[in-house]
Amino acid sequence: MAAFSRDLPCPSRRTWLRALIFVFGACVASAAPSQDYPSRPIRIIVPFPAGGTADLLARQIGQTMSEALRQQVVIENRTGAGGNIGADLAAKSKPDGYTLLMGTVSTHAINPNLYPKMPYDPVKDFAPVTMVARMPNLLVVHPSVPANNVAELIALAKARPGALAFASAGNGTTQHLAGELFKKMAGVDMIHVPYKGNAPAVTDLVGGQVQVMFDNIPISLQQVRAGKLRALAVTGPARSPVLPELPTLAEAALPGYSIISWFGLYAPSGTSPQIIERLNREANKALATAHIRRRLTDQGIELAGGTPGQFADFMRAELVKWGKIVRESGARVE
Amino acid sequence: MSISIRSPRDFCAGLIFLFFGALAAYVARDYPMGSAVRMGPGYFPYLLGILLALLGVVICVKSLVIYGERIESASLRALLLVLGAVGVFAGTIESAGIVIATALLVGVGAAASPESRLREVAVLIVFLLALAVGLFTYGLGLPFKIFPV
Amino acid sequence: MELLANLQLGFDVALTLQNVLYCFLGVFLGTLIGVLPGIGPVATIAMLLPATFALPPVSALIMLAGIYYGAQYGGSTTAILVNLPGEASSVVTCLDGYAMAQQGRAGPALAVAALGSFFAGTVATLILVMFAPPLAEVAFKFGPAEYFSLMVLGLIAAIVLAHGSLINAIAMILLGLLLGLIGADTNTGQFRFTFGLPQLADGIGFVVVAMGLFGFSEIIANIERRARREVVMAKITSLFPTREDLKASWKAVLRGTAIGALLGILPGGGATLGSFAAYTLEKKVAKDPSRFGKGAIEGVAGPESANNAGAQTSFIPLLTLGIPANAVMALMVGAMTIHGITPGPQVMTERPELFWGMIASMWIGNLLLVVLNLPLIGIWVKLLSVPYRILYPAILLFSCIGVYSLNNSAIDVALALAFGFLGYLFIKLDCEPAPLLLGFVLGPMMEENLRRALLLSRGDPTVFVTRPLSLALLVVAAALLVIVVVPAVRRKREEAFQE
Numbered sequence: 001m002a003a004f005s006r007d008l009p010c011p012s013r014r015t016w017l018r019a020l021i022f023v024f025g026a027c028v029a030s031a032a033p034s035q036d037y038p039s040r041p042i043r044i045i046v047p048f049p050a051g052g053t054a055d056l057l058a059r060q061i062g063q064t065m066s067e068a069l070r071q072q073v074v075i076e077n078r079t080g081a082g083g084n085i086g087a088d089l090a091a092k093s094k095p096d097g098y099t100l101l102m103g104t105v106s107t108h109a110i111n112p113n114l115y116p117k118m119p120y121d122p123v124k125d126f127a128p129v130t131m132v133a134r135m136p137n138l139l140v141v142h143p144s145v146p147a148n149n150v151a152e153l154i155a156l157a158k159a160r161p162g163a164l165a166f167a168s169a170g171n172g173t174t175q176h177l178a179g180e181l182f183k184k185m186a187g188v189d190m191i192h193v194p195y196k197g198n199a200p201a202v203t204d205l206v207g208g209q210v211q212v213m214f215d216n217i218p219i220s221l222q223q224v225r226a227g228k229l230r231a232l233a234v235t236g237p238a239r240s241p242v243l244p245e246l247p248t249l250a251e252a253a254l255p256g257y258s259i260i261s262w263f264g265l266y267a268p269s270g271t272s273p274q275i276i277e278r279l280n281r282e283a284n285k286a287l288a289t290a291h292i293r294r295r296l297t298d299q300g301i302e303l304a305g306g307t308p309g310q311f312a313d314f315m316r317a318e319l320v321k322w323g324k325i326v327r328e329s330g331a332r333v334e
Numbered sequence: 335m336s337i338s339i340r341s342p343r344d345f346c347a348g349l350i351f352l353f354f355g356a357l358a359a360y361v362a363r364d365y366p367m368g369s370a371v372r373m374g375p376g377y378f379p380y381l382l383g384i385l386l387a388l389l390g391v392v393i394c395v396k397s398l399v400i401y402g403e404r405i406e407s408a409s410l411r412a413l414l415l416v417l418g419a420v421g422v423f424a425g426t427i428e429s430a431g432i433v434i435a436t437a438l439l440v441g442v443g444a445a446a447s448p449e450s451r452l453r454e455v456a457v458l459i460v461f462l463l464a465l466a467v468g469l470f471t472y473g474l475g476l477p478f479k480i481f482p483v
Numbered sequence: 484m485e486l487l488a489n490l491q492l493g494f495d496v497a498l499t500l501q502n503v504l505y506c507f508l509g510v511f512l513g514t515l516i517g518v519l520p521g522i523g524p525v526a527t528i529a530m531l532l533p534a535t536f537a538l539p540p541v542s543a544l545i546m547l548a549g550i551y552y553g554a555q556y557g558g559s560t561t562a563i564l565v566n567l568p569g570e571a572s573s574v575v576t577c578l579d580g581y582a583m584a585q586q587g588r589a590g591p592a593l594a595v596a597a598l599g600s601f602f603a604g605t606v607a608t609l610i611l612v613m614f615a616p617p618l619a620e621v622a623f624k625f626g627p628a629e630y631f632s633l634m635v636l637g638l639i640a641a642i643v644l645a646h647g648s649l650i651n652a653i654a655m656i657l658l659g660l661l662l663g664l665i666g667a668d669t670n671t672g673q674f675r676f677t678f679g680l681p682q683l684a685d686g687i688g689f690v691v692v693a694m695g696l697f698g699f700s701e702i703i704a705n706i707e708r709r710a711r712r713e714v715v716m717a718k719i720t721s722l723f724p725t726r727e728d729l730k731a732s733w734k735a736v737l738r739g740t741a742i743g744a745l746l747g748i749l750p751g752g753g754a755t756l757g758s759f760a761a762y763t764l765e766k767k768v769a770k771d772p773s774r775f776g777k778g779a780i781e782g783v784a785g786p787e788s789a790n791n792a793g794a795q796t797s798f799i800p801l802l803t804l805g806i807p808a809n810a811v812m813a814l815m816v817g818a819m820t821i822h823g824i825t826p827g828p829q830v831m832t833e834r835p836e837l838f839w840g841m842i843a844s845m846w847i848g849n850l851l852l853v854v855l856n857l858p859l860i861g862i863w864v865k866l867l868s869v870p871y872r873i874l875y876p877a878i879l880l881f882s883c884i885g886v887y888s889l890n891n892s893a894i895d896v897a898l899a900l901a902f903g904f905l906g907y908l909f910i911k912l913d914c915e916p917a918p919l920l921l922g923f924v925l926g927p928m929m930e931e932n933l934r935r936a937l938l939l940s941r942g943d944p945t946v947f948v949t950r951p952l953s954l955a956l957l958v959v960a961a962a963l964l965v966i967v968v969v970p971a972v973r974r975k976r977e978e979a980f981q982e
Binding site for chain 1: 530536624625626627667671672674681804805807814815816817825892935938941
């Protein structure tokens, strides 16, 4: 160390400044956007953690689309505030087709009805590209619960108000609101026990700490197949191909009950219609050929598709529907 | 007997705990408290805040009784420039991209130490830029903007 | 003899040239990202997910698992060399590992960490082979009441971590608990201490706090000490542990392995507790606890073994139940999905080659890690002889990139800055940050489970003592409290008499 010490021990402030300015200047002089879309990598913002269904879908679709568009598709996970952080970032990005969002039922239908202050408008700030996938929730109970169908569960809950507890992946999740809607429509009382995410909730359900859950289908389906949980119904408008013998809640006891989780691709509003059209075409192609189509279907996830218009109509209906559910459930986040 | 601070370190530590405890309890007052068996979101933080504030007071009082060490003087240059470098990085990474953020961070950060040499820092910046772009952006695929566009 | 047949099947799968290669690739990548502070296995595994589609499922999963435990392994290197804990489990490795590095004993610290981890990995693999299904049931015995009692035990253990003032340590734990509560309350959705910032809605990340409190503050303090010519870098004595080192370590390795393997099974926080618990135990059984925090080799050997044992056994809930215990495991579920394997209780019977192949590959992976890392120790130690004025800007940059990449959030970097300032204050005031970090990790889980247990018991607080497992944990906690507090009180009284 001593050998170097005659070499400027402490450069003056001005020297530092000059050095910094030099480096700064050297960096700015490069890169300019070109005309043909896409001329640089496209990013898909996923407002949920890596490994979740939304992330998995984005990565699979992204990879297939990237081959067709001959551009890299980068997945960026921006989690936080129930998906609002990532969705807001996408809403405020340049509408140039290089930033997309993997939106969900939470970011575009539940949260706008749940949060008193929303950083973005789900309709005005976004241009829908296409619906990507949907899945129903599954009404499951611990095997010790003396109910083999929905009617028996309702009777049990009526006979002993507040004795049953239902688990959810957190306040304002579909698992929570599906339970609240069930309580409302069946006129029963059950205690809501929120967890941080699906996995710990299912663990306690299998362990018998809680008795009921309206879980997203992929995880609980496996527990049902292994006999560790009993499935009573699916929450969607139609039966699920993976459990065709299982009735929907609407068929079983509560006409009009319908809840599904869904995922969709969005661009910021103001993105040119040509780009939206191109993205829609590629996304639909990707959905049709996605390597994992059958494998996802095996888990109860149904790949969708369709035009931007169809998706926009669907989303508007969802916004109204969830508004009613959230209001009636009294669920709040603030 | 006059009251004097016999352990400046403990006295300051006590003040910090008192501050955070009081702040937490004050803010938590606005959250629903519930009861001990049916706790609301305010119950636990309020209790913790009060406990921490009390401990802060105890530590302060203790510092008036038991002798302890003095606080070493701080080097403002190291403190401000290291934290400043981090701040500059935070402020530029999203708008200006990884290249500028890296150069600024290393430049400002290196100025924190009186041992730094200008020429070495210049070489270091070039080397770290190569790593930041080559290893992190391309190698590990982190979604950085490289240049401001 | 079914066991041997299973093992044979596992090794037949894992020892094909292709799978050994993917295993190596996994642990190599894992070590690399683990060494980089803040860059965790989650981002890397997520990025590689679609790319593994072309591989056979077993190879893909072997590689991804390798990234996970390789990263655990690499993380301790950074903790020892530059005092940067990349995750909760390496916080305690910093305490004595970094102290050893400052004394010029980085080599032995790294070597003992490597050998201890290998031993722990071997034992944990055997445990997986023999007891995976029955152990999985343990997870179900742990309800909210048990988790609460476990967290109480953990917090009392946190007091033992400190070697300075007891009351300061307790205050630091409380502060950590409070910091952990920042964000949306799980039970009600109420935002607490977010001050209107949506970025705080999910709380502050562990790496953000650790990087600030440990990493940034240590850099500032180091520059300062150098400016005053207070640091004389100790000569590097030897790269490998001496006979005394090994003699001091082997029991710590055994104890750490046992604790880590046990706690790793619990989904939700179990694995984190392992290394803390191991450190606490070593400090308690040591003849001279005052050496801890000043470079006691047992303080590296125990936690590192616990950490690695826990990393292996945390696969149990995933492999036997299909329930992911942490973010990495959730990604593994994703990986299985892509490959058409439905993770769940049936994997073991329907895809035995996958189940046993993965377990066997973990042992091979651990072996590869030792082979890969022992020669690397020389290079790592050389790195420390790079002048600090060149080293620290690089550390600073890597830390910032790491923190940023957690959530791609500049706010996180700014928060780490704030914790850097706080950490610097704590250095000046002689308050140790380790208990704060443990409080930070345990706080939210403790409150959540306390309230959940009371919700499920319909407000009956006796639930904590009527459930046998919970009661047992509380009794141990009480005993530990007595062991910790009594000597401290006695010492204080002696000091008071002397005045």
